[in-house]
Amino acid sequence: MPEGPAVNTTPPSSARRSVNILGCRGVPAAHGGFETFAARLAPYLVKHGWDVTVYCQEDVAPGADMAMHDDNWQGVHRRHIPIARTGPVGTISFDLKATRDVLSRPGVDLVLGYNTAVFAALNRIKRRKVVMNMDGIEWKRAKWSAAAKAWFYLNERAGSYLSQVAIADHPSISDHLRSVSGIKSVVIPYGADLIIGADARLLEPLGVVPNRYFVSIARIEPENSILEIVEAFSLKPRNAKLVVLGKLEDGNAYHQRVKAAASAEVDFPGAIYDADRLAALRFYTLAYMHGHQVGGTNPSLVEALGAGNPVIAHNNRFNLWTAGEGQFYFSTVAECAVHMEHLLANPDAADTARAAARARYARDFEWDKVLGQYRMLLADVADGAPVKPAY
Incomplete structure (x- = not known):
């Protein structure tokens, strides 16, 4: 050879x-x-x-x-x-x-x-x-x-x-x-990368429909507000999905609380590392859920902006600067649920938030x-x- x-x-x-x-x-x-x-x-x-x-x-x-x-x-x-x-x-x-x-x-x-x-x-x-x-x-x-x-x-x-x-x-x-x-x-x-398209067929194994699911991509731990996000979504039937990416461990008490709080419309597919599938999950989500309470410019949040995602984020100085104006912020389970209901019922609000996300990305994160x-x-x-x- x-x-x-x-x-x-x-x-x-x-x-x-x-x-x-x-x-x-x-x-x-x-x-x-x-x-x-x-x-x-x-x-x-x-x-x-x-x-x-x-x-x-x-x-x-x-x-x-x-x-x-x-x-x-x-x-x-x-x-x-x-x-x-x-x-x-x-x-x-x-x-x-x-x-x-x-x-x-x-x-x-x-x-x-x-x-x-x-x-x-x-x-x-x-x-x-x-x-x-x-x-x-x-x-x-x-x-x-x-x-x-x-x-x-x-x-x-x-x-x-x-x-x-x-x-x-x-x-x-x-x-x-x-x-x-x-x-x-x-x-x-x-x-972060700019995502302007993705293969919707990659969503089929996850059983989700474009623009009828929320997604969280984070370590499942208290400071990322995963429990609060799951509780907010599970307050009532949504005719939509919440996809929570991340590794769940049987011996972890917090992980068990998260699972116990979830309704039948919450899916835990585990950690997903395939770049194309992640791009599709981001691109077609109704909103990206970001519960991080501590940190700087979190990469996952920046990636959501690059995908043009509406963002529902924990209300703190880190997320407020990164996601910027035109997004949705919560301090309580009830506030988180209100934002979910608003986006599910108002496609125009989601479109406005998508435009704001892309503008914020273009300003600082290319x-x-x-x-x-x-x-x-x-x-x-x-x-x-x-x-x-x-x-």
Whole structure:
């Protein structure tokens, strides 16, 4: 058989602008929002003349070869770090090894998330340029233990002080960082794809009809208001469906409460990762249900705006800024139910909300705009130019 094209595994040189991306599991995306973001940003920067390295966590069995190795993906230099431990301990080990390795490489260090921000002390000792995305207010999430909250609290402050430039994905996150650390951050939101069409046949296995169902796409946990959304929908027959995506566990007491509150019109198909099916679910929904109470520019909400979804969201500063005017907000089960009934009975109201969602998306959340802001920021840091911390 003919040989395939040669794979360039040579690390970036110092001749051009360089960036090293740490803090995510790697590219292409297979896990969460930061991986999706890195899979967008890294090739984008390559196309604009940058040398880009992404550190990738490679889960291996105990006793496997633990040597780091390199390859190339879409012009991006990937540095693979084998990790034989799972869970948070494995992630911390990966982040520490990546931080130690990057100290000898050229370029700006872009750290996605502050979960192990204390390690950035090593970068700053070496006088490296560190840009850190400060993510959400992780230590306020109810799901974490007291020890985990203390760890996140410590690292949020460490990230604020150790990064040369802190990025907030939401103005309220920027305000929070200023209030607790006194630092000024650069606000760059998350991005999403524009969805202007989808295959309705992909809905058939789920038994839903276009514009006659609501959808929730989130982890099923208290701070995402899943119980309240299910209770609101289940107050009476709707002649419609509520589709709740997410993994349900038999041993989880909250999950059992959610299931017990559901009427026969609520479906729990589990977690769905197929991109085309998710696009169809978003595109044809009557409204996207967003119960998140804590966080910044939540990727799932931004994706709903990109799909032109009417939004029924928990009433808080994070969601109000992201979804913007023309959407629907609730603080109680009763308010949530009122908004559902209103959209079911008023197609014109849904159309108005769809137009508002698309306008909000176009204003701040198109990928080209978001990635362009990152490119300009990283170029300023690489060149030693002053960075303006404002939105």
